[in-house]
Structure formats: structure tokens, C-alpha cells
Amino acid sequence: MKKLFPIVAFIAVALISMTMAGFAYFATQEAARIKFEGAADDALNRIESRIDLHLSLLRSTQALFDARNGDISQNEFKAFFKALDVDNNFAGLRGIGFLRLVRTGDEAAVERDTLHDFGASHPVYPDTTQAWRTPIALFEPLDPSNQTIIGYDMFSEPVRRAAIEKAMADDQQHASGLVQLGQGMGVAQTFTGFLVYVRLNVETAPEVINASRSSTAGFLYAAFRARDLFQIALSRAPLLPVNTEIYDGAVNGDNLLFRSETPPASSLGDRLLVTRKMTVAGRPWTVLFRPTSAFSQPSSRAIPVMLGLFGLLLAGAIALVARYQERAYDAVSALHETTEKSLLEKDLMLQEMKHRIKNSITRVLAIARQTASRATDVNEFSASFSARLQAMAASQDMLTRSRWQKADLADLLRIELGQVFGKELPDGLLSGPEVLLDETTTQALGLTFHELATNALKYGEAGNFVGALKVNWSLEGRGRERTLALNWREAGKKRVEAPSRTGFGTKLIDLNVTRELRGTIRRDFQADGLKVEIKIPLAG
Missing domain, CATH: 3.30.450.350 (CHASE domain)
Known part of the structure; x- marks a missing residue:
């Protein structure tokens, strides 16, 4: 309840302010309607007076003929x-x-x-x-x-x-x-x-x-x-800010007797439309009045807006004060949580260093075996092996630098896969849109890809593995609700069995995805290979 108090206070004050602004707005509109109805009735009286004057002439002529x-x-x-x-x-x-x-x-x-x-x-x-x-x-x-x-x-x-x-x-x-x-x-x-x-x-x-x-x-x-x-009837001073349409009977384009040349104000539209009925010599007419741009409203429309904004500012100020008190309480809890997290991260880093060194030695030995199996003599082995070790060193350096700024997901995958497999990646292995990762996501995914690639090198068909690997990704949602969906697919001729126990590398992958990145990971061991599906939310 203490955490919800700032929100409740803001909503309560804001609702009261918006209600007051709403009443002010409707009062403004009602005043404008009453004022324009008065102008419309004045215009109608002018029209009726002019027609009565002309019909009186007809009555005078009738009197002459009767006489x-x-x-x-x-x-x-x-x-x-x-x-x-x-x-x-x-x-x-x-x-x-x-x-x-x-x-x-x-x-x-x-x-x-x-x-x-x-x-x-x-x-x-x-x-x-x-x-x-x-x-x-x-x-x-x-x-x-x-x-x-x-x-x-x-x-x-x-x-x-x-x-x-x-x-x-x-x-x-x-x-x-x-x-x-x-x-x-x-x-x-x-x-x-x-x-x-x-x-x-x-x-x-x-x-x-x-x-x-x-x-x-x-x-x-x-x-x-x-x-x-x-x-003539409507041009008498003072000029009225009305657009007038007069119809013989019902409002229909075929019945239009007259339409003012001055157009109605587009900002008011039909909101202030006034309809009046009149009878001329026993025949009903319909008269429509709309305000022109010369019509001035009796009170400014800015008053309700200013009242609403003032109420929102007041609600925000009250909520900030309540929030400040709540944050003072949360600071103690956050300090305790940060201490525990730092200790956990320290232990994880020590374990990662040990595991990383072990994996590096494994990668070097695997590269040496792959190079030796295809070399025809010592000179060819030395040249190929040295080039692969240099590629690993260059990739590691690029990865280290990219972690301190926005990193591209495709570049991160190329670096990690390149340093594990020690050779150029074939075309078509990676596919997906451009995705820029922040520092935390880059570090966590870098470790995750490294572990996935290392496991593939250890347990997959190493001789022709890179050609059988496919990695694709896509973005789901928009704005702050974006989610990265990544599919890691290893294909081969032999069946891949789920491991009987969970090693440190698998645990590290799960911790990175589920805890560090608050995502999900699903492994599917199939008859022709392994499929890993990872989904993580991205920062806006």
C-alpha cells in the first residue's frame, strides 16, 4: 500500500482537477451556444421583418384593387x-x-x-x-x-x-x-x-x-x-456573425433558397448549429444558422485547459512528495539487495574465469586437432594453426571493446562463433534484422553464444559442424515492448541426446538468459540435431 500511495494520490487529485476543468469547459460551450442562438434569432427576425414588409405591399395593392x-x-x-x-x-x-x-x-x-x-x-x-x-x-x-x-x-x-x-x-x-x-x-x-x-x-x-x-x-x-x-435583410448593421441557409420545407439540396457567401467557421463546425422553423404565407421553411469566423465566444477556451494543467501539476507535486518518502525507505532495501547481488556476481565471475580458461584450452586443442587432421606437413600446420590463434585473439579484442557501447547482434555472433571455430563463417549461417544491444545484454549474450558454440564444438560433429549450424532471429512487438526471438539450430547425422547432468556451461547460459536478461530458453533435442529457442525483452 505504501508503494501505491503516490499513484493513488496522483489519480485522486488529477480526477478532481479534470472534473473541474470539464465543468468549466461545458460551461464555456453552453455560454457560446446561448450567445450564438441570440445572434441566430436576431438574423431570423431580420428575415421575417423584411418579408412582412414586402407582403404588406402586396396587401396594399390588394386594397387598391378592392377599392x-x-x-x-x-x-x-x-x-x-x-x-x-x-x-x-x-x-x-x-x-x-x-x-x-x-x-x-x-x-x-x-x-x-x-x-x-x-x-x-x-x-x-x-x-x-x-x-x-x-x-x-x-x-x-x-x-x-x-x-x-x-x-x-x-x-x-x-x-x-x-x-x-x-x-x-x-x-x-x-x-x-x-x-x-x-x-x-x-x-x-x-x-x-x-x-x-x-x-x-x-x-x-x-x-x-x-x-x-x-x-x-x-x-x-x-x-x-x-x-x-x-x-438585404442580413446586411443591416451591425452585421451578424452567422452563415445562413434557407430551405423551402425540408433540408434538401433541391430546396435550397439561399446560402450566405461567408462560409461557416471550420473550427466550430456544426457544434453550434441552430435550426429554426418559420412560416411564410402558409408555407413552412427551415433555416440553418452556423457561426462564421467573426463569431467570438463569450469566454476563452484556454481557461479549462489552464485549470486542467494546474490540477495535473498539483497532482504531480503531491505524488512526487509521496514518492520521495517512499524512495527513502526503498534505499535501505536496495543497498542490502545490491550487496547480496555483488557477492553473487563476484562468485559467478570467479567460476566464469576458471571455466573460460578451461574452455580456451579446449578450443586451442580442438583447433590444433582440426588443423593437424588436414595438414600435409609441419609447415602447413604451423601456418594454419598460427593464423587461427591470431583470429581468436583479434575476435576477443573486438568483443571486449564492443561491450562498452551499443553492439550489433550479428557482429557479436560472428566474433563469438569465429573465435570458437577458428575459421571464416559460411554465408547463410546468420540471418535476421539489425539489432543493437546495450552493455548488459551484450555481455550476457556474448557469454551465452560462447557457451553454445563451445558445447557444439565439444559434442557436435566437429568436422563439418559450421556448415550444419543455422542461427536466425527476429523482433516481436514495438517500442518498449520489443522482444528478441533467437533460434539456434544444430543439424547432423547422429542423434543428439539430452545430457544426464547439467554442467557449469549450461547453468551459465540459463543464468544469463533467465536472471540477467529476464528471458526464457528452451532446448529441443531432436533426432537430427539440437534446437535452442531464446526470447529476451529489449530495452526501449
Whole structure:
């Protein structure tokens, strides 16, 4: 429990600090959300106010027609709108017009009235299969280049027809869905927008549908250019830090009426998205608001971060104090353990020195026997034997120097095998990736390889042994969890039996691998040789 106290203290203080930082963070986000919702509602009010202003003009025009019982000439209609100065006072309104309601087949009367008002022929178009027709009889402001819209039958187009049919049923205003203003009317330029219709009743009209006390002579309508309308509404000072998208009905790319040119802030994404519903002349719209880069959050996001960092530093300081007290206690235990380990290592070194000298004499005698068995005379024996002894001395020197720095595993194997067998190693004997070993691992593995090679020389088929030896290795895991997996394979024609007793060399190998390197070793005595598998963890 004493060893766990620093960790427990750190975790407890850190959790409290992170909880406080979390509450601060969520409070910051909630404040930002409330502030942006206020900006979004302000933008929505601006849009609704602008639309109400334009629809009030449509109501005023309806009052004019009602006062004259629908008897308004083209010149009177034009003079009325010229006095209103629509372009300057009602930006976004493309214009207001009047549709005559007639049965299909009775278009001639409309065309005669149009000829009288405009002094030019304007046939009703396009062809239709509907029972009713609603050609444009009046429209203002009417550009000279847009004279072709006079006579266009709006009832022939499905989106406009749906709104007109609703206007037939009552005296309320009804908005259409998204349309391309001017499309199909022969004008040069079209605009994305919508229309609002209202029924016009007169006392002396032909008997048509919905005739009770009065008859429906036609419909007044207002045409709105969506982009101009919403840009004017949102550009009023002060400018709002909102990106606005307006959809006719559901949020769908085909229903998009308007999208702000200023893009939303990428850092906030949809986290502060505000969705609002509004109804325009009986038609539902969906409005999406997102913050732009101009939106400033009410409080800095750095406050929760700083609070969290301060808490972590405080937790670390408490844990360090607890750790310092624990280490004072551990120092005594470590001193005792180090003393015992030093005594054990001293005894092991003495045993290793005795064993190493014995093995060196064995290697020299074995090299002498191998050299003598192949030499044809004394001179050849002397030259070969001297060269092998010099190779052993050079390898021993390289091994000694490599132990005081990072050593390559392949180089370590070549040195140890070379000094034991006393000749060049054949190609293909060693295979594996580059592995750099620290001082402790180099010393322990050097002794291990030396003992394995010496045992192979003693008990293996010495005459052709090196050609039958294969050593390969690989790395398992990553980072601080890496493990070196090494396979030592001795192949031969005679069966290798497990020794009846364990000698010092075998004990030294096991101590090096399992205790010094905290690894594992497994020996498999097979009918055609010996297989040794060693696995040790590597320092990061």
C-alpha cells in the first residue's frame, strides 16, 4: 500500500482537477451556444421583418384593387408602383402582378383587354390541359425587355399551380415552392425565388369557382428574388456573425433558397448549429444558422485547459512528495539487495574465469586437432594453426571493446562463433534484422553464444559442424515492448541426446538468459540435431 500511495494520490487529485476543468469547459460551450442562438434569432427576425414588409405591399395593392373593384388599367398600375419606388424601398421584390382567371377556351377576352392596355398583341401561352388559365395581365415594375411575360399562364406550371389552387380556396396569402423566376417566359435572365398569391374578388365578375357573395376575378401575386431579399435583410448593421441557409420545407439540396457567401467557421463546425422553423404565407421553411469566423465566444477556451494543467501539476507535486518518502525507505532495501547481488556476481565471475580458461584450452586443442587432421606437413600446420590463434585473439579484442557501447547482434555472433571455430563463417549461417544491444545484454549474450558454440564444438560433429549450424532471429512487438526471438539450430547425422547432468556451461547460459536478461530458453533435442529457442525483452 505504501508503494501505491503516490499513484493513488496522483489519480485522486488529477480526477478532481479534470472534473473541474470539464465543468468549466461545458460551461464555456453552453455560454457560446446561448450567445450564438441570440445572434441566430436576431438574423431570423431580420428575415421575417423584411418579408412582412414586402407582403404588406402586396396587401396594399390588394386594397387598391378592392377599392376600384378590380378595374385598374395598365397606366394606373404603373403610376402606382412608380410612386412606391420599389427598387429602392423594397429590394429583393422583383415585382407585383395580376393574373386573370379564365376558363380554358375563353382566352380571347383576356387577349383583347391586353391589346387595349399595352397596344400590342400578347397571346396566352403556353398550351395547357388544365380547366383553368391564369395569364399575367399586369406586372410592375415591367422592364421593356420583359414584355414577353404578359400572357404567360402560371396555372400551367405545377409549382405555381399548387399555390394558386390554395389561394382559390380562401382570402389568405399563399407562397409557392422554389421556382426559377422568368423561366419559360422568354426573358434573358432568371432568378431563384418564390411567389406569394392572394385571391382578388370583384362584385361583377363572370360566374366561376368559389363564387358566393362575390366572384374571383383573378389573383394578385408578388415575385421575390431570394438572394437579393435575404442579403438585404442580413446586411443591416451591425452585421451578424452567422452563415445562413434557407430551405423551402425540408433540408434538401433541391430546396435550397439561399446560402450566405461567408462560409461557416471550420473550427466550430456544426457544434453550434441552430435550426429554426418559420412560416411564410402558409408555407413552412427551415433555416440553418452556423457561426462564421467573426463569431467570438463569450469566454476563452484556454481557461479549462489552464485549470486542467494546474490540477495535473498539483497532482504531480503531491505524488512526487509521496514518492520521495517512499524512495527513502526503498534505499535501505536496495543497498542490502545490491550487496547480496555483488557477492553473487563476484562468485559467478570467479567460476566464469576458471571455466573460460578451461574452455580456451579446449578450443586451442580442438583447433590444433582440426588443423593437424588436414595438414600435409609441419609447415602447413604451423601456418594454419598460427593464423587461427591470431583470429581468436583479434575476435576477443573486438568483443571486449564492443561491450562498452551499443553492439550489433550479428557482429557479436560472428566474433563469438569465429573465435570458437577458428575459421571464416559460411554465408547463410546468420540471418535476421539489425539489432543493437546495450552493455548488459551484450555481455550476457556474448557469454551465452560462447557457451553454445563451445558445447557444439565439444559434442557436435566437429568436422563439418559450421556448415550444419543455422542461427536466425527476429523482433516481436514495438517500442518498449520489443522482444528478441533467437533460434539456434544444430543439424547432423547422429542423434543428439539430452545430457544426464547439467554442467557449469549450461547453468551459465540459463543464468544469463533467465536472471540477467529476464528471458526464457528452451532446448529441443531432436533426432537430427539440437534446437535452442531464446526470447529476451529489449530495452526501449
